[in-house]
Amino acid sequence: VTPRPSLHLLVVGLGRVGRRLLSLLDESHDRLPFTWSLAGVCSRSLGVAFDPAGLDAADWRGATAMGATRAGAGTAAGAALLDEALPALRRECAAGHVVVIETTVLDAARGEPAIAHVRTALDAGAHVVTANKGPAAFAFHELAARAERAGRAFLFESAVMDGVPVFSLATEAMPGVRVSAFRGVVNTTCGYILTAMERGVPMATALAEMQAQGIAEADPTLDVDGWDAAAKAAVLANVFLDARITPLDVSRTGIRDVDPEALRRVAAAGQRLRLVSWGRRDGARVEVHAAPVALAADDPLAVVSGLENALYLATDHLGEVGIVQRDGGLTQTAYGLLADLTRISRHLAR
């Protein structure tokens, strides 16, 4: 029996996702292939808490966590935590047992501060798992190369379709397969809004429901104007099509200007309007889009409704393969982080 590796976790940007991860780790304790301690946490509102011997995770699972030792760090909290924690955990970093969990609020136009946190962590010898799209959308190749040089993991399974395994499907479960194109409905808020509008619900009402459920981005224009769908398209293109793009390079149309009457006419004709992220490689050329598309009734993306997501990959050996997420939410996103931690521990156990 291989001993279970022990991981020292630093949660940068402890919010709803990070807190759900802490409770999921607790609920899963009997089936984790690793042991863990919470070495540090930070957030804009909580400030910074760090103890190399381990904080009491139970103190940090609740929605109103108490006890940050150094409050008031604001947006610099992530840098403050990493600057303090990584040198103090130098030996644990050298052994490959430190993981930075990056879940800060993202500046979608630049991918920061997540990218800076990823660089700092990898350069200090920590692994990184992130639910943020920013790092892989803006700097995938740079960060993957940095991780490779450091001999550490840079994983972001939660960045697209929550914890449903999009990236490990290709890298682990379909070894040697080449992806030439992708096509998906991967923005939950817009999928929900368009489905609701088919029933005559106004866009603003549907958006308000998504905000109330905590599914819409903090700034809902990121959903409605297609930025989230474009950022996910950039991640998928960078990873699957070896593209070197940022979300700014994605041809992008949001759903803000979708006319309710036109949408109902499309639906009455048996079609479905969905915000589709797609990309394809054709020789040296890669094109990547995020835009509303009228889908024929027999298109597998046309049945993706409500809170569902789906992604189809065009591959050489397997033809078109799809993966579908029928339920999305906080637990799924937190599970994606947990699955990435498991991948790191499996690697350490070898």
Place this chain on the structure above:
Amino acid sequence: VTPRPSLHLLVVGLGRVGRRLLSLLDESHDRLPFTWSLAGVCSRSLGVAFDPAGLDAADWRGATAMGATRAGAGTAAGAALLDEALPALRRECAAGHVVVIETTVLDAARGEPAIAHVRTALDAGAHVVTANKGPAAFAFHELAARAERAGRAFLFESAVMDGVPVFSLATEAMPGVRVSAFRGVVNTTCGYILTAMERGVPMATALAEMQAQGIAEADPTLDVDGWDAAAKAAVLANVFLDARITPLDVSRTGIRDVDPEALRRVAAAGQRLRLVSWGRRDGARVEVHAAPVALAADDPLAVVSGLENALYLATDHLGEVGIVQRDGGLTQTAYGLLADLTRISRHLAR
């Protein structure tokens, strides 16, 4: 750089799938993480060919392979090859570098001769990869335990949905997730027949097309009477639900008695009739079925048409997750075997 492990392959039951695997290995030579030699092949019609130094694979890729050294072994060819080859490859077996690729024609009522071949191979220290449903449908737990004791792999990714990663999705890409139920359209022939019948094509005509394309089972009653769907349900139940069943324990209804008029009425009402394999665990009780089901238009299985397959898993951490195969066929099945070989080589490279 890890050296690429070298694998000695024994193809038991060299038919269309085995030949496609040999050509796919050739086409993929620049991206395989292993090297390989074809140590032996056999089939009912070809007899047995074995050379510990390696046969010329090019001789065996064609539809009319020539040169079997000992023809006429009939159904005992598999046992004859293994009895000769495994002792001769004793040292390679001990090093974990021999893989038996099991692709014989299956006796669907018993799972033989595949199960006997798997036992013989594992007990001699060879890994086993198989495209046959029989071993996991009739004897999954016994064979998995035997592989575990021997420290060898028993892999069967191709047994359900060709090479689309059903089993590695759960074991590799969704670590720690528990599956409580599954539900899928996984028999291509019946899916095609029911889709064609919606257009008014007679069942016999659609079945003849599937036979002409080589997709229907050699004995088409295995498809039409639901045996294939039941065998796949048994595999899925044994692997995902920890059931201890055989296909004979599956509640089974085929499509032979589907009334064309009733099917068109279902279709006219916006529903789709599909042969669904499903199972669920409820405490200590597991129930497993294969039967035609009228699916509502918004059911994700309702859009699975023609040659498509799809499987949905109910999980604890991720809710319902689906995987969809839009194209099926010989290359997909052969790729599943190649992916299993890659898994073995990844393990050896550690």
